[in-house]
Each structure stands twice: as C-alpha cells, then as structure tokens.
Amino acid sequence: MTSPKLYRVWAEVDTDAMKHNLRVVQRALPNHMRMPIVKAEAYGHGLEGVARALDEEDIPFFGVATIAEAARVQAAGCKTCPFIIGPCFPAERDAIVQNDWRAALSSPEEAKHFNSLGRLYNKKVHLHLSIDTGMGRAGLLPQGIEELIEVLPHCEMLHIEGVFSHLSAASEDISFTHRQIASFERAVGQLSEKMSFDYRHLCSSSAVFNYNVPCTNMVRLGRVLYGYSPMPSPYNKELRNTLTLYSRVTLVRTLPDNHGVSYNHTYITTAPTRVATIGIGFGDGYLHYLSNTGARVYLNGSYCPVLGRVTMDQIMVDVTHLDKVEPGDIAEIMGSNVPWQELTARAKTIPSNVITSISARVPRVYVPEK
Numbered sequence: 454m455t456s457p458k459l460y461r462v463w464a465e466v467d468t469d470a471m472k473h474n475l476r477v478v479q480r481a482l483p484n485h486m487r488m489p490i491v492k493a494e495a496y497g498h499g500l501e502g503v504a505r506a507l508d509e510e511d512i513p514f515f516g517v518a519t520i521a522e523a524a525r526v527q528a529a530g531c532k533t534c535p536f537i538i539g540p541c542f543p544a545e546r547d548a549i550v551q552n553d554w555r556a557a558l559s560s561p562e563e564a565k566h567f568n569s570l571g572r573l574y575n576k577k578v579h580l581h582l583s584i585d586t587g588m589g590r591a592g593l594l595p596q597g598i599e600e601l602i603e604v605l606p607h608c609e610m611l612h613i614e615g616v617f618s619h620l621s622a623a624s625e626d627i628s629f630t631h632r633q634i635a636s637f638e639r640a641v642g643q644l645s646e647k648m649s650f651d652y653r654h655l656c657s658s659s660a661v662f663n664y665n666v667p668c669t670n671m672v673r674l675g676r677v678l679y680g681y682s683p684m685p686s687p688y689n690k691e692l693r694n695t696l697t698l699y700s701r702v703t704l705v706r707t708l709p710d711n712h713g714v715s716y717n718h719t720y721i722t723t724a725p726t727r728v729a730t731i732g733i734g735f736g737d738g739y740l741h742y743l744s745n746t747g748a749r750v751y752l753n754g755s756y757c758p759v760l761g762r763v764t765m766d767q768i769m770v771d772v773t774h775l776d777k778v779e780p781g782d783i784a785e786i787m788g789s790n791v792p793w794q795e796l797t798a799r800a801k802t803i804p805s806n807v808i809t810s811i812s813a814r815v816p817r818v819y820v821p822e823k
C-alpha cells in the first residue's frame with residue numbers, strides 16, 4: 454500500500470456526514486425505514502467502507518445492484534442483509550437463495566424458479582414483489598398481478614416480505630409521478646387482500662422529501678444519503694457533503710504567450726501564463742466531458758480554471774493569480790468548494806454519473822477512521 458502522503462488522487466469520505474443525512478431523512482419521515490443504496494461503490498464512496506460505517510445504523514437492508522455487490526457486503530462482515538434491487542437472470546438466483554439475500558420478483562416464471570431453488574436448498578426465499586408502475590425497466594405490470602396471485606399459493610418456499618416500485622420522473626413530471634403513486638397504491642391494495650408485506654417502498658432521492666405515499670413504510674436512499682437532493686426542499690440545506698476528491702500539483706511552469714495547452718490545442722495562452730499540472734484525469738474519473746467547459750479546481754484558497762482538454766492522468770490549470778503554488782500542493786477537485794452538481798452541469802450529465810465515475814485507481818480515505 455502506498456503511504457497516504459504519496460497519494461496523487463484520493464477521495465475523503467465523511468461517514469459521519471452520511472449518518473447525519475440519514476437522520477435528516479428520519480426527521481422528515483419518522484415512520485419510514487431507510488434503505489441505504491450502496492451499489493456502484495456506494496456512489497463512488499467505496500462499498501465496503503460505507504457498508505461497514507452504516508451497518509450499525511437502524512437499517513433493514515443495503516440496496517445493491519448485483520450479486521457480486523451483495524457478496525461484498527457480506528464479506529465485509531456486515532450484519533445488514535443485501536437487497537438486489539433489480540431483476541436477476543436465472544444463474545444469479547442460486548447465490549441469492551443460498552445466502553438468504555433479498556431480491557426483486559418480477560414475474561410468475563421467476564416465482565416458480567425461485568421456489569424450485571428454495572426446495573433444492575431447503576430454504577425460505579425472501580423476495581420483494583416489484584411492480585412496474587411506469588418506469589418500464591423491471592417488475593410486474595399491474596395487469597399481471599392477478600396471475601401472480603394465482604401462482605404464489607403453489608410456491609410454498611417463497612416469503613413475499615415486500616412490495617415496491619420505482620419512479621421514473623419524480624423530479625421532472627409531477628403529474629406522471631402522482632399517477633405512478635396511485636398505481637402503486639392500487640397494486641398494494643389489491644395484493645393486501647391476499648397477503649401482508651413487512652416492507653412497502655417507492656420513493657428514492659428525487660421523491661423522498663416531496664411526495665407523500667401513505668401506503669409505504671420504507672424509502673431507498675442513494676443520492677440523498679450522499680448529500681445531494683435533486684428536488685427543492687426545506688431539508689436540502691441540512692444535508693452534508695460526504696465526499697471530497699483531492700489531487701496534487703505535480704509541476705508548475707510559466708508558458709509563453711500563444712502556447713497550446715493539452716491535446717489538440719483547444720486552449721492557447723493569450724499571455725504568459727503560470728500553469729500547474731495536476732495529477733488527476735479521466736482515468737481517475739475526472740470526466741473528459743469537463744474539457745473546455747469552465748471547470749475549475751480549488752487550490753490554495755482560490756479557484757483555478759482547467760485549461761484545454763482533460764487527459765487520462767493529468768489536467769492543467771491556470772494559477773497565474775496565485776501568490777504561491779508548488780508541486781505537492783493539494784487541490785480540491787470535487788467537494789464543498791466544487792460541488793458535484795457544478796461538475797454535473799459543466800459535463801452536461803447527471804450527478805450520479807459524475808460521482809460513480811471515480812475510478813478504482815482512487816483510494817478512499819474514511820474520516821472519522823473506523
């Protein structure tokens with residue numbers, strides 16, 4: 454392991470801020486359980502580090518996308534059960550049944566297969582019924598509920614402990630979202646005549662502070678857990694930043710007037726310019742789309758614009774206005790001074806795309822240390 458003193462790029466992850474963000478949601482929705490979503494390296498924060506830090510919080514599940522992520526939650530020593538929130542193909546289901554992980558159920562065929570695996574391993578299979586109320590990605594269409602209700606009595610190894618759905622446009626189309634909510638409430642009502650659910654969940658970050666869904670008792674938290682709420686709400690200002698991405702200056706030089714900077718000279722100096730090279734690039738997750746967008750880093754107390762294209766391992770920034778800057782100095786690339794929303798806007802993408810792009814090359818440093 455490289456000594457932290459030698460890190461060129463690192464992400465400092467504030468696990469207290471995450472716990473704080475969970476409590477903000479708890480205050481907003483005191484009767485709801487909270488499922489932290491730790492898929493995709495916990496939105497770039499590092500899956501094991503985040504799962505270990507939150508394992509003692511009052512949470513029923515960790516939301517993951519794949520069985521490999523579920524296995525990592527388990528191998529990290531967490532007592533909290535992983536829940537695979539999307540559909541799984543048949544060969545993935547053995548591991549789910551053998552390990553008592555939670556998974557989504559999208560069809561009568563899946564129910565029969567899960568049930569046969571339950572028989573094979575002599576294990577109850579705990580599933581959450583997924584309803585497609587309009588996302589078009591997974592789950593049973595509402596008109597398929599009747600058929601599933603007929604199949605379930607023949608699936609004695611299944612325990613349908615939850616029911617859920619996913620909103621497709623909570624931050625952009627309020628009337629469609631209300632239709633999805635109504636559709637979910639109808640589905641839960643219809644199913645509740647035959648069974649009862651311990652967990653009923655619909656809202657994630659873009660809905661959690663803005664929509665009231667009385668039939669639910671759990672929310673799934675990705676972005677809000679990591680300090681970013683996509684919808685205006687009085688709670689937003691209480692959320693804390695959870696990740697700061699740092700890199701170091703590797704070289705400082707003065708380039709003459711009319712000197713190209715980076716590939717294809719998309720930037721050319723218009724005066725002698727003090728240029729710092731910084732040891733981060735798109736290989737670390739600093740998106741190439743940030744090239745020539747006015748993106749900036751925070752270095753020695755002020756903002757320094759990125760010049761020309763982002764390269765795989767390095768960027769160049771204008772430090773002409775800085776009194777003092779030398780190799781080894783630390784630049785904030787993303788964090789409270791350079792919020793991920795700012796990078797999102799410049800790269801013309803979505804926040805989750807920016808944060809999950811932080812690559813495996815970047816060490817995650819947890820504070821407070823655990």
Ligand SMILES: *Cc1c(COP(=O)(O)O)cnc(C)c1O
Pocket residue numbers: 490538539619657658659673674675676677805
């Ligand atoms: C990724 C995901 C979430 C978390 O979404 P955020 O908007 O980041 O909170 C919740 N539910 C499902 C089904 C997901 O795929």
